[in-house]
Amino acid sequence: MVAHLLRLKLALLRNSFRRSPWQLVGVCIGALYGLGVVVLLISGIVYLNELEAGLANQILVAAVSAVTLGWAIIPLVAFGVDLTLDPARFTTFTLPRRKLAAGLLLSGFIGIPGILTLVLFAGQTLAWRQHPGIAATALLGGVLGALMCLALARLTTTSMARLTGSRRFREIAGIVAFIPVILLGPIFATAAQGMDAVFELLPQAVLVLGFSPLGVFAALPGDLAAGQPLLGAARLVLGLVYLVAVIWAWERGLHKSMENPMAPRTSSKAVGMGAFGLFPSTPRGAVAARALTYWLKDPRYAASIVVVPLLPVVIWFAAANTGSPAAMLVLGPLLGILMAFSISADVSYDSTAFSLHVLTGVRGVDDRAGRVLACAVIALPVTLLAAILPPVLLDMGHMLPAILGISLCALLAGLGVSSVASARFTYAVPLPGESPFKTPPGAGARMALVQLATFGIMGLLLIPSLGLLVAQVLTGNQLFGWIALAVGVVEGAVLLVVGIRLGGRWLDARMPELFQNVAMNR
């Protein structure tokens, strides 16, 4: 029975590759990346061998605890647990409870995160390779630890299902969870300064973690190394108790939810006409109103708005570290490009809902202009603020004209480039309702190519106004700054109009083909 479920998972995985070879390529790239990280970490473990046993033990316990905590929390907020084998699909089969639970749990190892965690945890053995007995214990602890990860992930997702099942929660949590990722740089910078304090606290923290479900298995080899086999045996028993308790609690929750399937909750909140009241009643205005609604309601767009307040923080940290506050001046151009880029996959984001545009026969230029208009409502004020505030606050007013010119050129020309790109090139993006940070399997190569080309062209278009900025800095002549402003605005405006026209014409010619492309990306 358990073997059956594992074979099912394997078959599902294999069949998903049959849909398209690109999917296989994407999964391979993901697996290689993960494998690279694991190899890097394992070579770190090998090096631990040279350290004094106590310290090596502390580092391992702390690291394993962090990974285990990640397994418990991340599925809640970001990716969700792998539902290839959704327990709900087994409700109509008469499966023995225990076997179903065991099969579902072990099937977690058939998948990239599960297998990598297993390899990584088993790799702890290498830190103790000079003592075969301890190494064997480390292997046992590693495998049990990996099992604990899977069990904890199942327990937290099942017990929180009622909460995480609501669309609103998933959407907000998905974006909030991303904030620390963006701020990773500043967090590390701060953490590095406090490293000594962290090392002082490590022994106490490890002492507690070693008796908690998070690190109990990782602490096993340390007991043997310290010559306390009895403590080790006690710890093993404690760990097994934890593991059994977690699996038991999960299994109970699972069966409660399978016997009382949860009715999907629907929000009862009513909305008015919203943005449709703001724009004129034309096809162009309607597209703008619809797109603006999506900017505010669809987490995939909302995610790019969240980046806006975070980017200044990241750059400020970078600027503070290098000691040159002038780095803050890149904020305007950078936000301009990023905001413009965010509509470059607009049609891919529409997915098959784009059929409405095809069927109603909306003109390409109206489609393009509406989308640009909605983006500009948000992006123009943001870009203006990001361009004007840094020079003014840093008392570098003489740089203002050039920076403003480059920023506006970045936004306007960028919107033009995006209008062309999204009329022609689609790639797999998270589908409506999915987590905005999910990378759809197989998106890899095509997405990277299109995005790189789009970004590259946007960057090249900045060369004229950037050149004038350089001229101003080199000669100290303020006039170059004013010319940069004029060149930037004019170039941006012209390219925006050209982009909308050209994108519109391409759309008119190829709307059915574009629709078939997004339909393939489901």
Added chain:
Amino acid sequence: MSISNTPEGTPALSIRSLGKRFGENVAVNGISLDVPAGSFFGLVGPNGAGKTTALSMATGLLRPDAGQVWLNGIDVWAEPLRAKAAMGVLADGVRLFDRLSGRQLVTYAGLLRGMDRDTVKERTDDLLRVLDLEDAGNKLVVDYSAGMSKKIALATALIHSPRVLVLDEPFEAVDPVSAANIRDILADYVSHGGTVIVSSHVMDLVQRMCSHVAVIAGGNLLAVGTVDEVRAGASLEERFVDLVGGRGNNEGLSWLHTS
């Protein structure tokens, strides 16, 4: 509803040698057929027969490899904008802009077609009322049930009072009361000069509702005509099974007899 002002006798939809292949797989194999103006036309066929592919090519969603399509005499692939203005389409298996409320979505469809605001508002209210979606009109479509989504999609196809309606599986997942309401709306529409083309695999429904029917299977047109001509005395379901074939004998499952 507007009465057709095209010359007498022009078919509402005319298809000639329409073909499409996906790789090795021929989805539609050179179909030709006429849908008379003012008819209630059923398109039936087993799963994977090519119904959706054929309708996608007739409505401008999928460019054909071969053949031509005219809607009220307008070449769909030569003058797509004019042809699209004259038809309302309910596509099967596509998403909706589901972050809009039902009312916003129907309004959106109307405005995309260049209609003025007041007409759109008036008709949206009417459609929501008739389709029993008044209470749900201000909720997001993402929270709708499958049947409600189908009904709101139907409303987006009706908003501009098209002369031809092309509906791919319009009754799937729709509750019996709503289905009866939709049938009444469609019958009324046809009696006032409109043309309806529905695809379905519920034979009983097609026999009761439609005046004409076409049977396709494996990408080929097997029969076309009035419902009475095609069923030739038998029930449509019996005729369909005859034409399409593939019925196994049911002697194989003797162990299923519970006695």
